[in-house]
Amino acid sequence: MDFELSDDQVALCDGIRDLCQGRFDIDTVRGLADCGGVDRRLWGELADTGVFSLVASEEEGGVGLGWAEAGLVFEQLGRALMPGPLVGTLLAAGVVDDEVVGFMERPSGPGLVEYPDVIDALLVLDEHGVWRVDAAELSVEPAQSVDPLTPVGRVAVLPQGQQLQSDCYGWANRAVYLCSALQVGLAAGARELAVAYAKERRQFDKPIGQFQAVKHTCADMYSREEVARAALYYAGCVMDATCGPGVASDPSGYLYFEGSVVHPGDPLGDAECGELVRAVSGARILAASAADRNGKDCVQVHGGMGFTWEVDAHLYLKRAWALTPQFGSLDRHADRMADSVGADQFGRGAPLG
Amino acid sequence: MDFELSDDQVALCDGIRDLCQGRFDIDTVRGLADCGGVDRRLWGELADTGVFSLVASEEEGGVGLGWAEAGLVFEQLGRALMPGPLVGTLLAAGVVDDEVVGFMERPSGPGLVEYPDVIDALLVLDEHGVWRVDAAELSVEPAQSVDPLTPVGRVAVLPQGQQLQSDCYGWANRAVYLCSALQVGLAAGARELAVAYAKERRQFDKPIGQFQAVKHTCADMYSREEVARAALYYAGCVMDATCGPGVASDPSGYLYFEGSVVHPGDPLGDAECGELVRAVSGARILAASAADRNGKDCVQVHGGMGFTWEVDAHLYLKRAWALTPQFGSLDRHADRMADSVGADQFGRGAPLG
Amino acid sequence: MDIRFTADELAFRDELRSWLGAVLPTLGDPPERDDWPGRREWDTGWQQMLYEAGYAGINWPSEFGGRGSTPTEHLIFLEETTRMGAPYVGMNFVAQLHAGPTLILEATAEQQARHLPAMLRGDEVWCQGFSEPNAGSDLASLSTRAVRDRDHYVVTGQKIWTSFGHVADYCELLVRTDPEAPKHRGITWLICPMDLPGIEVRPIATVAGSSEFCEVFFDEVRIPVANRVGDENDGWRVAMVTFSFERGTAFISELLGTMNQLAEMAEMARKSSRNGSTAWHSAWEDDEIRREIGRLQAEYDALWALTKRVVSQAQRTGMPGPGGSVFKLYYADVKKRMADLAHRLLEREALVLAEGGDEQTGGDMAASRLYVLSLSIAAGTSEIQRNIIGERILGLPKDR
């Protein structure tokens, strides 16, 4: 066991962080609100670094790294408040040729499409698999998003599209995992912003971070972030052990579709299979909660300034809110976790002992 | 409207507080653990002050005061950690002649009887009314209570007893109300103890109450207590307006029995009737939560000393726990509150406008 | 202890109800959120109607043109106007509830005669110039300088969080007149006309994208000494004196609006359907959602009872009880829980802000989730409220 980042992984994180700081500073990111969330040239630069082709195999034109690495990269993207349909574009790499790809669950009625003005294609997940809808086929009504960096539009009826895959569970798990990674990054970014302000802002002739009310809030933010990060990295490792590059089958198991069960005939056995679901749902719950609560605490630590558009605190919180209801509500994930609880569930007391 | 204590009510509170300080100081109260929770002589003194006959009419040998006053008195008794079957003994005044009277819901199977060694009679509530079981009829197995001042015993089968009343809703409401009053008192007592310690205990050359971590905990304790107290007093007023002394009928409404509905034919109308249930269930939820959380915070503010038997902090918390599961779980009360929510529920936006 | 209204109170209520019933239908549609001239007309028009009907200055003494009502009547007024959907006090807030009461207690007869009747009629909109970028929780450290130049103060500095600063006629302005004195001792309270040269007002965009708050910049603004209320360097006391007008009524409209939102949310939950663990069902059948609605109702009922206690204490003693800080602290927490619940109920729909929805008084639950963030910040953060409760009510030692 070595559950610490490898040197390559550290270098990968540093590289993405430097990229974000250099090319996607906060002013650039905020500016993307004016072009539907994606600027083609910048998006191309991002794609060129390999962030979307990270997991696709080298034969598919990808980098052939693992899900753990994808999580690390998406954590950094979340921390940098990077907008755009990141999850869909990564999952679509090697599957479709489009450059900017949305991904969503098929709604039972009218639905909300994110980044409607900039996507080339929309992948849609339902219990029969994954479908590609050409963006030109979408008839989108404008709507005002709570998050300026997650523009949305309404579609009355989502076209059926063209079927790409019949597997849905694996796609759902991976999307949940990547959303969690973005949210761990959001939790971290919000915490960093709050701590920096707590050191700099003075009231009553002291930095406000000297007051326990603020200091302890920051400590709680850090704790949530670290615990969620551990859950995320764990999920990444489990994904790589069960369905990463080089692992033959895709035993992603059941996640949130009705009546679905653990994938039969999985070479790793039901235990690891259920464990993947549990790891991913667990990471989801903690990451969403950390991003939401750290976003709120970041606003609160900033006091009145936290309630202004100018300070970035609200952007972390709004992005957290935009991500949370995607790919199964937190209530559904809690239900799935509950189903996994039991002394004999995995034949042992703790996962992947 | 004058929702502030009257001079008589203030005098009543002061009188009970003085009585508790004089005759039921904490050493005396702790000593009652050795005699099953009730010392007959002291109990007699308590009864002589009229705390149990407060609401019974003067014809019944009572004092003829209202439920608001009963709440104030029970709040003081809770604050003083007074043990004994207080709720049953008050409700039984004028109905049975026994001096020490337990009161409980009829369990569906084996049950726990409180103060088994000292009660004369046990009143039992079920959907058919209220029944008197003579203590001599009870076959009690000893059990170790978490609260030294709430001794319990197990009964395999509770005798049917003799029917006293066919009304159950009114009795249940009143018991819930009185438990809430005791818990508001517990919340207050725990807060007072914590604040006193925070002023006196020094670490890092300061009273610990100067640290925001402790100060803000105390502030939250006070807030919970005040909000719960407001809910309690409100419930007392609603009870007096709808089923207090001099109010002809007893429109106590439904509380937690299946299929029960608002008492028909009530002269005050369904609105006030539902309102009583809502006021009582609301007070119950807030009082139980304030007592539990203030008890825990009181332990925490005391640090290591809070974890000792010697410091009284645990006694507030344990008493809160003993009272909470009585007469409908908090989940049931929350359900009842939920049922009452709706713009047209009372024909107006807010209760008793 | 009686929560029932007296016969007089019921009579006041019934008269008010029938007046509201008659005039509210004549009002037409309220203006859009960002239509500032329209909002000014709407808010001050309502103030004028109140004035003509005798409800203006409900808590002002009658010798200053107010109605001189009791705290309970004030509560009834707020309850009935909210319940019946009357316009909110809006941009009359500072004049009615802060600057007006201050002038009543501290101003000269001349100052009173000039401003109080105009405030009551809705002819003057006031704003507040107290907070500064570096003086928020620590308000007394404010640094906007006023230098005496014969019969004028020359004011230079910056204020922030000035609601409606861009439409106001006057500002109640706190300035530092003695930088050498201890921080509470060198402050002066001035009436500042907002059309003086050297004043620049810039709206602040909030997280909700609205702009009712402003920054106000003062560059050598010359304010006549005759506009000073109270003595020079006694402005801190003057600013605080308004609290004696406080009777626990500050959050009544807000709370009742919130209770209505909860009722709407319950309706929505009853009608909605969710993909539960075993089948689709209404959100109401979800034990967690339904009970949280019930628990929130318990909290709001209790806060409403607390309000009535504080108002009753104000009625008895002339001063509200200590419930004010408790209310604000507790309410911010509970309302955040409600906003979270709304998001949970709305699921992905929570991403969309309703067109023209009002984030404060219902109608737009998604926007409300942004608005609630301000509840633990504005008018004294929750951290400051906890200090106040800990120190002033519980007697714990100060740490600053």
Place this chain on the structure above:
Amino acid sequence: MDIRFTADELAFRDELRSWLGAVLPTLGDPPERDDWPGRREWDTGWQQMLYEAGYAGINWPSEFGGRGSTPTEHLIFLEETTRMGAPYVGMNFVAQLHAGPTLILEATAEQQARHLPAMLRGDEVWCQGFSEPNAGSDLASLSTRAVRDRDHYVVTGQKIWTSFGHVADYCELLVRTDPEAPKHRGITWLICPMDLPGIEVRPIATVAGSSEFCEVFFDEVRIPVANRVGDENDGWRVAMVTFSFERGTAFISELLGTMNQLAEMAEMARKSSRNGSTAWHSAWEDDEIRREIGRLQAEYDALWALTKRVVSQAQRTGMPGPGGSVFKLYYADVKKRMADLAHRLLEREALVLAEGGDEQTGGDMAASRLYVLSLSIAAGTSEIQRNIIGERILGLPKDR
């Protein structure tokens, strides 16, 4: 980043498992909670068995008789012993995890030779004399005096929270040797035999009615200077040096025991029945209860992952990552939620303490609700943990 065990680690695990499988069935029943001689025999007997099988001092260097295992092997050891229900470290705790490591790093060869082998064999039970009634969170303000009298220190004062003080052979004792020095500079670390004249031990009853904690009173107790570990007045550093033995393993048994409790609670919920809003059903069908179980599992899984991260960091760098304070702070909160849930599930039955139930490692959920109160207090309160995280990890300024 790989959470899978290596072949060597799996081999270690399998060997341990087969040894545990062989010896655990031979152990018989554990003693009652208050049977102190029985508990000493049980705990030290288990230590002796570990010693004979080569598992004693698992994290001690081999030159001092330890096994010199890696942090991951230590984790595996704790995981397997907990899972298979082996005895807990119990009263060997101080010798194995605190005093022993301190002697290894700071003691003379003579002191080491006298105590370390005995500790490993289970022949010596140690206790800790650090906290005092007025030195809890502020430990460095301790005031138990030691006055030098030729080749002895004469010690007078009082210690508290000394676990197993009434059965221990030795105490690692912090005393003040220089009352004039700054508080961290006048402290000395002594080996104190517990049978010296002038020592009085009084058990402290906890809220659970148990008595593993003691107060220890010192009345002119003469401790040989030869028992001093490290230099005079350098005891604070000596006491802190043990932290370099810390590898993030402190809560592994506790956490795994808790996960088992949660699984039992889930079983109980599945089998129970409750009077719900519309009908009797199992508590498992209650959305709120079921999901809270699921959420708790998510938290515990994450804490287990965090533990593995901290252990891996310790393995890489020799020092655990900053996760230790985070774990303790977070775990205390989550476990309290679980205790509340247990009470909710048990309803009135939560009033009854099970006969002989063990409040720490499951079996008695009612008693567990008392035990969890100590999690945010013992070994550094949650308030102190938040200070540590805020100041040492996040770099916020100190307030003391």
